[in-house]
Amino acid sequence: MSLDIDGLGIAFGGIKAVDGVSFTAKPGEVTSIIGPNGAGKTTLFNLVSGVYRASSGRVRIDGQDVTGLAAHDLARRGMARTFQNLQVFPQMSALDNVMTGCHMQEKSNLLSDLLGLPGARCETERSRASAMAALERAGLADLAHRPASEMSYGQLKRLEIARALVTGCTILLLDEPAAGCNAVETREVDDLIHAIADEGKTVVLIEHDMRMVMRISSHIVVLDQGRKIAEGGPEEIRTNPHVIAAYLGAHGAAEAEAAAHA
Amino acid sequence: MAGQETTTSAAPVDTGRDAYLQNKVTRRRAIGPGLGTFLVFAVLVGLGALIFPSSYFYRVGTLVWINTLAVTGIVVLLGYVGLVSLGHAGFFTIGAYTTAILPNYGVPSPLAMLSGVLLAGLLALVVGRPILKLSGYYLAIATLGLGMLIWMVLSKEAWLTGGPDGMTVSGMNARNLFKMVGLNLKSAEAWYWVAGFTAAIGAAIAVNLAGSPSGRSLRAIHDSDVAARSLGIDVARAKSRAFVISALYAAVAGGLLALANGYITPETGGFMHSVEMVTMAVLGGPPRCSARWSAP
Numbered sequence: 070m071s072l073d074i075d076g077l078g079i080a081f082g083g084i085k086a087v088d089g090v091s092f093t094a095k096p097g098e099v100t101s102i103i104g105p106n107g108a109g110k111t112t113l114f115n116l117v118s119g120v121y122r123a124s125s126g127r128v129r130i131d132g133q134d135v136t137g138l139a140a141h142d143l144a145r146r147g148m149a150r151t152f153q154n155l156q157v158f159p160q161m162s163a164l165d166n167v168m169t170g171c172h173m174q175e176k177s178n179l180l181s182d183l184l185g186l187p188g189a190r191c192e193t194e195r196s197r198a199s200a201m202a203a204l205e206r207a208g209l210a211d212l213a214h215r216p217a218s219e220m221s222y223g224q225l226k227r228l229e230i231a232r233a234l235v236t237g238c239t240i241l242l243l244d245e246p247a248a249g250c251n252a253v254e255t256r257e258v259d260d261l262i263h264a265i266a267d268e269g270k271t272v273v274l275i276e277h278d279m280r281m282v283m284r285i286s287s288h289i290v291v292l293d294q295g296r297k298i299a300e301g302g303p304e305e306i307r308t309n310p311h312v313i314a315a316y317l318g319a320h321g322a323a324e325a326e327a328a329a330h331a
Numbered sequence: 332m333a334g335q336e337t338t339t340s341a342a343p344v345d346t347g348r349d350a351y352l353q354n355k356v357t358r359r360r361a362i363g364p365g366l367g368t369f370l371v372f373a374v375l376v377g378l379g380a381l382i383f384p385s386s387y388f389y390r391v392g393t394l395v396w397i398n399t400l401a402v403t404g405i406v407v408l409l410g411y412v413g414l415v416s417l418g419h420a421g422f423f424t425i426g427a428y429t430t431a432i433l434p435n436y437g438v439p440s441p442l443a444m445l446s447g448v449l450l451a452g453l454l455a456l457v458v459g460r461p462i463l464k465l466s467g468y469y470l471a472i473a474t475l476g477l478g479m480l481i482w483m484v485l486s487k488e489a490w491l492t493g494g495p496d497g498m499t500v501s502g503m504n505a506r507n508l509f510k511m512v513g514l515n516l517k518s519a520e521a522w523y524w525v526a527g528f529t530a531a532i533g534a535a536i537a538v539n540l541a542g543s544p545s546g547r548s549l550r551a552i553h554d555s556d557v558a559a560r561s562l563g564i565d566v567a568r569a570k571s572r573a574f575v576i577s578a579l580y581a582a583v584a585g586g587l588l589a590l591a592n593g594y595i596t597p598e599t600g601g602f603m604h605s606v607e608m609v610t611m612a613v614l615g616g617p618p619r620c621s622a623r624w625s626a627p
């Protein structure tokens with residue numbers, strides 16, 4: 070499903086962390102959000118996923134206005150996300166973490182859960198199977214029974230992806246999924262994201278690893294100080310002077326320009 | 332044997348894991364986690380009965396099981412979801428006093444106790460939603476206030492409750508339950524078995540919950556509220572349910588205490604009793620009671 074962000078904004082104590090940002094993320098594509106630290110990327114995700122309430126702007130899923138919906142209602146409409154500052158369930162095993170992501174598919178009611186009726190146990194087995202498959206996809210199957218508190222940062226990043234995937238989402242927001250991963254793991258995450266988009270899901274990616282961004286994005290949105298300063302395909306963005314200026318500073322950009330011409 | 336080894340070496344990781352999972356699955360199917368817990372409790376209750384030399388010990392044992400039941404409710408709230416309530420003595424005492432009062436108006440004891448439990452659950456449902464928007468110290472203070480309010484009503488309305496002096500509980504004796512099946516027990520023994528049985532059921536239910544879809548949602552909220560929401564979990568609703576469940580536990584325990592003691596005072600609803608329950612939960616049960624109770 071396509072995700073339309075239209076003039077989204079929020080301010081914290083007078084500082085506009087996100088300021089009138091608009092773009093569209095299409096199904097089957099990876100749309101990347103890049104920008105320097107503090108640009109407002111994570112805040113944008115928090116607005117879109119219902120963690121914060123936007124002070125201006127609209128969010129639409131397939132044309133349907135979902136602005137201001139609670140986070141769990143957005144999840145029911147197919148939105149899932151991962152978190153830059155990990156939000157795993159540390160007291161649970163990796164498997165239980167991912168099984169929690171099956172919540173929306175589980176049909177047992179509270180009474181049968183309390184009484185341990187076969188229905189409840191059956192749902193649990195079903196969730197266990199799909200969680201196991203998601204762990205396999207994320208390359209974590211061997212760690213299924215390890216407590217999340219004993220996993221590495223890079224593994225937890227992938228655990229969050231598995232947990233988001235198992236919700237059956239159609240829109241997936243990934244906040245720096247490759248942070249803390251080594252080169253091999255980054256490549257695996259890269260492939261995984263690619264595969265997810267190929268399934269027809271709408272993927273929105275925040276990532277600092279530029280090689281990864283350039284390789285897998287169909288569309289890139291550049292934020293700086295809360296505002297969108299550029300938007301386009303990887304090639305356009307790579308050569309956009311505003312983007313270079315934002316990353317290197319105006320002076321650095323001039324030098325880069327000079328070096329390129331020398 | 333040799334054949335087995337070849338398959339194992341062909342896919343060492345996979346077979347190992349699958350075998351592990353398979354084993355785990357079949358074990359779970361064979362006995363539900365709650366049933367195992369129930370059996371462990373049944374053995375403990377039985378052991379007590381084997382070694383107790385006098386009615387006094389049975390009475391103490393009865394109190395132990397009643398407390399176990401109330402604390403299990405606290406563990407669901409505190410251990411699973413991570414919410415502190417300092418007002419559960421209020422629900423406990425609603426259970427106790429309803430069980431004590433209604434028989435004076437012609438309601439049979441079991442029905443009176445059921446009414447007390449439902450009343451406590453209803454109150455938890457109504458009060459829970461607004462109160463549970465708070466967290467941490469604020470929630471502790473709000474629940475403390477609720478507990479105090481209930482306690483004040485019960486100690487002030489002397490015409491109904493006997494006020495600070497408390498009231499006697501007339502009606503049921505557990506002996507009669509056992510007489511019906513031909514067992515002739517002393518009253519203290521009979522209540523011991525009833526309390527032990529109820530505590531075992533309560534523990535089994537709590538353990539079932541922990542491993543169930545609903546329980547996973549609760550434990551998720553414990554660890555990360557924001558992640559739980561992002562997975563479609565209605566956090567407010569889940570918290571409210573846990574609050575009601577734990578209030579039901581407290582009220583059943585309160586009703587049992589009233590019946591077993593035959594006497595009830597407002598102290599059971601006092602602030603210190605709430606603190607005691609939380610302390611027992613923290614000291615007696617680990618943050619995740621299920622981890623201990625259902626450990627393989």
Ligand SMILES: Nc1ncnc2c1ncn2[C@@H]1O[C@H](COP(=O)(O)OP(=O)(O)O)[C@@H](O)[C@H]1O
Nearest residue numbers: 081082086104105106107108109110111112113
């Ligand atoms: N809850 C908050 N309260 C106050 N300021 C915030 C809050 N969340 C984010 N900010 C501010 O908004 C700006 C953007 O932050 P963030 O979205 O995390 O940037 P990025 O993810 O692009 O690095 C920063 O200046 C940050 O300090």
Ligand SMILES: [Mg+2]
Nearest residue numbers: 110111112153
């Ligand atoms: Mg960020």
